[in-house]
Amino acid sequence: MDLTIRRMHAIFNAGVINNDMWLGQPDESHFRALCEQIGVIGAYDYALYSSLVDHMIAANALLTQGSPEQVARYRDEVIQMRAVYAFGCTEIASGTDVRNLKTTVTYDPARHCLVLDSPCAGACKYWIGNSLYAAQVAMVLARLQVNGEDQGHHWFRVVIRDTENGPLRSGVKVMACDPKGGIHANQVGGLRFCQMQLNTDALLQRHARFTRNGQFVSDLPKNERFINALETFLQERLLLMAASRLGAGLSAHLAYQFARHRLTQAGPLLGNPLFRQRLYNVQLKALALKYLEQAILERFEAQWPQTERRKDLHILAALSKCIGTWMGLEVIAQCRELCGSQGFHHYNQIVTLRMDFEISPTFAGDNSVMAYQVIKDALSRPRFDRVAPCNPGQAIERSIVRQCRDAGDFSHPQAVGLTYARALDLIIQALEGQPLEPGLLRDLIAVFVAYLHRWGLAHDDEPCASIARIACLGDWLKPPDELVDAPIAKADYIQQFTRALYEDQ
Known part of the structure; x- marks a missing residue:
């Protein structure tokens, strides 16, 4: 797992792939090169591939759902992977039925803050790549509750650790989802949020925000917010x-x-x-x-x-x-x-x-x-x-x-x-x-x-x-x-596999 994260940093530091190469981003002309490179990585090491994709889809949520100010603030962090990101979408009870997720973020007008919560066991974010040890930030998809009204699906940038591989912040718990059937080097975790307090700017604000007096405003009708949130x-x-x-x-x-x-x-x-x-x-x-x-x-x-x-x-x-x-x-x-x-x-x-x-x-x-x-x-x-x-x-x-x-x-x-x-x-x-x-x-x-x-x-x-x-x-x-490093790709594969039987003892 540690080697996977080190390889991720090496790949991002070298500029082999990053979110600037996605369509709609500054280097979108290299989108095919991105697909080719990520495909090669997937064929070489699918755990590394999936860990990279976990970071990049979380980064894409930030880049497509954040306000211009938020994007400017965090762009280098995600493009250069100065912080490892996790994609906090899937819940254990609903799986890919994202429309019915149960994680809530409630606006607290008295403290002018947000409260992130997993209200039941089924709401735990599960199969969340990179989250077990390394990720500092989780992009969390949750239902926003304001004055008792459900305002639909929104993305939230949630800092879960102050340093890579450091202790968790107050209000979040993590467990391993192991043993898995494969991709063992992807540190997949389950996350539970326990009335975790967030600043209001944790809400990604491309289409929604809170005013200084605590009023929630959005330029998207409620029935369009779910589809918009899934663009990533x-x-x-x-x-x-x-x-x-x-x-x-x-x-x-x-x-x-x-x-x-x-x-x-x-x-x-x-x-x-x-x-x-x-x-x-x-x-x-x-x-x-x-x-x-x-x-x-x-x-x-x-x-x-x-x-x-x-x-x-x-x-x-x-x-x-x-x-x-x-x-x-x-x-x-x-x-x-x-x-x-x-x-x-x-x-x-x-x-x-x-x-x-x-x-x-x-x-x-x-x-x-x-x-x-x-x-x-x-x-x-x-x-x-x-x-x-x-x-x-x-x-x-x-x-x-x-x-x-x-x-x-x-x-x-x-x-x-x-x-x-x-x-x-x-x-x-x-x-x-x-x-x-x-x-x-x-x-x-x-x-x-x-x-x-x-x-x-x-x-x-x-x-x-x-x-x-x-x-x-x-x-x-x-x-x-x-x-290609499989012995069967070479004519001497039999000698490779039996060499130990013919070595002098």
């Missing part, structure tokens, strides 16, 4: 896609290298046609994630300045997050199997990636809930009532929308199916006009048969899993050399 999740979900895409690519690369080095009676394992079919399938999925991410990033970069398009971007972020983490985890799991018992060895990276990535479908919003948001949007704004679909993904989306209209509701399989169909549509659009290997688009579409066959997507011909095609995709998916 939009770009975070793209970072999950980046880590999943790089993690899937690394796993596919390791499985490919293993197949080249693993000898069978008939020669290298890569020569086995049945093995190649399985390997080619995971390579195609990893490649699909690459094109899906590219399509979504292009739309985010083009549309971010247009605030009226934020709903569209919200749906794209939800789609990116759930398809990216679902497919990424599938690829990692399948590569683990492709490498047999070597895939289960910690030093060979894949099983450790799988263990750490297991949390990704429930980070930043449960994947199923993300899919429900995608289908609800499709039902409220059908895209193909007046325009004919022009590819298989669009045709399936129209079919599912019509089914749901006839039934007056949607099912879980329909929500998941429509989300995969829209992802397929984005991938096909991303490949339009690009020079491709013959049959590659057909094979990429075939990957989606497993998710969309019940809505008519079929593929009669077996994808061409030739050694040449697999080698070509192996080159396209090859990760940075710095990511």
